[in-house]
Amino acid sequence: MSFADLGLSDELLQAVEAAGYTEPTPIQAQAIPPVLMMKDLIGIAQTGTGKTASFVLPMIDILAHGRRRALMPRSLILEPTRELAAQVSENFEKYGKNHDLKMALLIGGVQMGDQLKTLSEGVDVLIATPGRLMDLFERGKILLTGCELLVIDEADRMLDMGFIPDIENICSKLPTTRQTMLFSATMPPPIKKLADRFLSNPKYIEVARPATANINIVQHKIAVNARKKRDVLRHLLRTDNVSTAIVFCNRKTTVRELAQSLKRHGFSAGEIHGDMDQSSRIAELDRFKAGDLNILVASDVAARGLDVKGVSHVFNFDTPWHPDDYIHRIGRTGRAGATGRAFTFVAPEDAEAIGNVEKLTGGKIPVFELAIEEPAEEREEKPRPKREAREPRESRTEQRSPRREPRAEEPRRERRPRRAEPESADDGWNGPVPDFLGVSALA
Structure with missing residues (x-):
């Protein structure tokens, strides 16, 4: 089957062919x-299967007619993260180059003035994160009554990030007669409840069992x-034919800390995480692409939806706390039919986490036996000098300093003789005899 068999317009087919598909x-x-x-529509598919183009391409043809x-945006696409929103906007620019469509990106971390200016001129497609959209709506800077088409992308990620109440609030502001599409890698009960409430008789599509990993990805775990x-990671980066990798x-x-460590050891490494501002994150991603x-050392902010061609390896430096994140992490490799390798480092305290991952994926992850020959300049320690055999107690005693000789005894001073006491007439008296006792009273 080709894209021409799907009913897309000639202008759109030219853009798809120019993109290499x-x-x-x-x-x-x-x-x-x-x-x-x-x-x-409800679309359930694992990450890396082309969900974004499955709604971007038909939306371009639908929005080609209208004013x-x-x-008042004509359509709305909700994304959980700024990176995913930016990636969808890139898809619209790439596939919609032959159409007169105007797009606006409404995300946090950037100046609001430029976004308001674009909205005031009118847009066909508004790509937004729930937080920034609700902020502008509550300020009266945007109207949702003209939105004819809604896409909720990465719905299970929205659930994890606590956006479901915001999505319910946004849906209540939209026209009831609209077309709604929901895409997700999994279908937990809260997402099913959301779909039942806001979708009307949807077409259900599931192209892979929920939470199954791409068969093009060779998976390993390392105890x-x-x-x-860090030693194991550096060894694999040097020896496993790594071209590009996300850690x-x-x-x-x-x-x-890991990004700085890799740089010190001579690797060309960058970092991306939630504490970085939006411009820094985009700049780092552009350098990686x-x-x-x-x-690229990353937190889970880069685990979902980021499409970087040619990622040969994914390393889970930490076993993910949530088993669903494992599927999304390793899905950054093995994309568009390519093959990839994924390594997960499992410390003793990660036994429960890796067990939950294997329970979700329905099979044991093969163990990768690793024998590291550590570089001498990094790992070898200086040999400790051997301790000499202990000498017999007698010899050790002889080596000790001689005991101090006792001081010569000084001649003892003779005690003074007691003063002679006069003898008492009465042998019973044991004290000195007063002189007056010898004086007669008759004299």
């Missing part, structure tokens, strides 16, 4: 026709002590 992926082949027929109005993780960590502090960096 000839055959649609399974999710694209099944989703595009019902979207063109203006039906509601835009100030402050390693937490203190040895995922659970904590932002670990991301910063351009090849100026070949290793």
Whole structure:
């Protein structure tokens, strides 16, 4: 099957061909026709299967006919993160170059003035994160009554980030007669409840079992002590034919420290995490995509939806806390039919986390046996001098300093003789005899 068989316009087919695509992926082949027929849609597919193009391409043809109005976007796409929103906007620019469509990106971390100016001129497509959209709506800077088409992308990620109440609020502001599409990698009960409430008789498409990993990705787990993780990572980066790699960590502090460590050891590494401002994150991603960096150390902000061609390896420096994140992390490699390798470092304290991952994926991850020959300049310690055999106690005693000789005894001073006491007439008296006792009273 080709894209021409899906009912897309000639202008759109030219843009798709110029982008280097000839055959649609399974999710694209099944989703595009019902979207063109203006039906509601639920699309369940693992990451890296082309979900973005499955709604971007038909939306371009649908929006090609119509007129835009100030402050009233004709369509709305909700994304959980700024990076995903920026990537969808890139898709619209790439595929919509032959159409007169105007797009606006409404995300946090950037100046609001330029966004308001674009909205005031009227837009066909508004790509937004829920937080910034609600902020502008509450200020009266945007109207949603003219929105005819809604896309909720990465719905399970929205759930994890606590955006479901915002999405329910946004949906209540939209016209009831609209077309709604919901895409997700999994379908937990809260997402199903959301779909039942806001979608009307949707077409359900599932191209892969929820939470299954891409078959083009070779997966391994490595049992390693937490203190040895950096040594193991450097060894694999040097020996496993790594061209470009993304290294995922659970904590932002670990991301910063690991990126600095890799730079000190001569690797071309960058970092991306939630504490960075938007311009810095975009700049770092652009450097990675351009090849100026070949290793990107990231938190889960980069785990979903980021499409970077040619990522050969994914390393889970930390076993993910949530098993769904494992699927999204390793999905950064093995994209568009390419093959990839994924390594997960499992410390003793990660036994429960890796067990949950294997329970979700439905199979044991093969163990990768690793024998590291550590470089002498990095790992070898100076040999300790051998302790000499202990000498017999007698010899050790002889080597000790001689005991101090006792001081010569001084002659003892003779005690003074007691003063002679006069003898008492009465042997019973034991004290001195007063003189007056010898004086007679008759004298």
